[in-house]
Amino acid sequence: MGQGQQEKVATSLAGTVSEEISASLAPVDAELERRYPGDPGTRQPVHTVYVPGDAFAADTVRSWGDRALAALDAHAPDAASFAAVLGLTEELAGPVHARVRAKLEREPVEDLRVDFEDGYGNRPDAEEDEAAARAARIIAEAYEDGTAAPYMGIRIKCMEAPVRARGIRTLDIFLTGLMESGGLPDGLVLTLPKVTYAEQVTAMARLLDAFEKAHGLEPGRIGFEIQIETSQSILAADGTATVARMIQAAEGRATGLHYGTFDYSACLGVSAAHQASDHPAADHAKAVMQVAAAGTGVRVSDGSTNVLPVGPTAKVHDAWRLHYGLTRRALARAYYQGWDMHPGHLPTRYAAVFAFYREGFEQAAARLSRYANRTGGDVMDEPATAKALSGYLLRGLDCGALDNGEVARLAGLTRADLETFAVPRRGDLTASA
Structure with a gap:
């Protein structure tokens, strides 16, 4: 057949078949x-910083930055010494x-959570009332005068019976x-901790719905993170x-799944010396979270290390190397966010991310440029890869x-x-698969 000859096209199915299948799907x-x-x-x-409700103040964000800079000046004052510690x-x-x-x-801080749960403990009601009101005032003022972190909010007590009313x-x-x-x-970001049953997530969604109605807010305006800290939150009876059910139980309000390193490890009986974000139990939990959240728009966050970079320089360097390594490990596994518990963690958080x-x-x-311009290369990329490449660059820019x-x-x-x-359309990802 000559190259210029038109190919004959034949079909066997009735025209209604495609329509019927589309209707059924x-x-x-x-x-x-x-x-x-x-x-x-x-x-x-890239991280969430937790500050107890009684310790949170108007200068908290700046104070964390100043303390982190002081740690750099004291323990790695120049690029060469910092690189030597971390192996850059x-x-x-x-x-x-x-x-x-x-x-x-x-x-210095990208996301700050004023903590009214484990980091705050049980206080007299009047004391917690005042601390919650003060947190609202300080955060509102920070956004007004431009000193706020990009994301700020609170972690309340969980939905279990003994503390439910207090958290609400x-x-x-x-x-x-x-x-x-x-x-x-x-x-604004809210965090619901120690979730065990999907019904507790639904309760949080209903609570926020009631608040929105009371203030005439757009339905669904307020979202929240779900903290994964119990074995039952990963595997049900x-x-x-x-x-996976929790994400759906949030009724579109879930914004994140945050792994709670120490509560989850303790729940499984992991001894204190081995409670870490790279423990096999942690890897399993986060892998389940990651698969459950994929495609839903819910982001996954890694946990934290409780090894603080304090004391003599040698001890600080050891803690920095540990934190840097854990952060790099998480990034390679597509956990682009984690917790930081001390200002001294900020230098290594940002060093690892950068x-x-x-x-x-x-x-x-270069790969994305070749894909966009349809030029050759040694890797055959497709829309899904272009999505990953552009997402990588955007996170680096952010x-x-x-x-x-x-x-x-x-x-x-x-x-x-x-x-x-x-953020391609759904069909764009499957067209060339």
């Missing part, structure tokens, strides 16, 4: 859109150290205080994955590891271009 299509809307495309903070290459040493210092000066009252006082101070900030993005961004930018200019220069793409690749 319409409920499935709707279910996919509802349950798996995909990533929201918003910024995900000569190429990364200067840029990472400079960006860590700039980050600590400009935006604290949440009510806090949210009401924000409303009376001008409204809910865009960066009937053998199913409870965490090194992760800077050491791979040139290759990622945290300050990368600059718009250098990414645009290497990839030939604007941030808007990256966002288009990072």
Whole structure:
């Protein structure tokens, strides 16, 4: 057959077959859109800092930054010494150290949670009432004067019977205080801890629905994170994955799943000396969380280390190396957020994050450029890979590891271009699979 000859096209099915199949799958299509809307495309903070309700103050964010800078000055005052502690290459040493210092000066905390649960404990009702009201006032003022972290909020007590009423009252006082101070900030985040049953998540959703109705807010305006700290939150009595049901029980309000390193480990009987985010029990729990959350728009956060970088320089360096290694390990496993428990953790949090993005961004930018321009290369990429590459670059930009200019220069793409690749339509991901 000659190249110019038109190919004969023949079919066997009646035209109504496709329509009938589409009609039969319409409920499935709707279910996919509802349950798996995909990533929201918003910024995900690289960490969450927890501060007890009685210790939270107007200068907390700046104080953490100043203490972190003081730790750097005392224990790794220049790029070479910091790189030697963490094993950074000569190429990364200067840029990472400079960006860590700039980050600590400009935006030392990305996400702050005022803690009214384990970090606060049980106090007289009047004392917790006052602390919740004060937290609302300080956070409202911080967003008003520009000193707030990008994300701020509270962790209440859990939905278990002994502390349920106290947690509900604290949440009510806090949210009401924000409303009376001008409204809910865009960066508001709430955390529900020690969730065991999906019904507790539904209860939280109903509570927030009632608050929205009381204040005439848009339905679904207030979301919350679910903290995974019990074995029952991973595996239910009937053998199913409870965490998957929890996401649905939130009725569209779940924004994150946060792994609680020490409560979860203790729940499984792991001895205190071995309770860490790289324990096999932790890896299993986070893998289940990750699969349950995939495609739902709910983000997963790793836990923390309780080894604090305090004391003599040698001890600080040991704690820094541990924290840096755990953070890099988490990033490689696609856990892009974790907890930090001490200002001294901030230098290594940002060093790990910045090194992760800077050491791979040139290759990622080049691959995405070739994909966007349909030029050749040694890797055959497809839409799903383009999504991963652009997501990687966007996360690097959001945290300050990368600059718009250098990414645009290497990839030939604007941030808007990256966002288009990072949040494609559902059909775009399957078209070439």
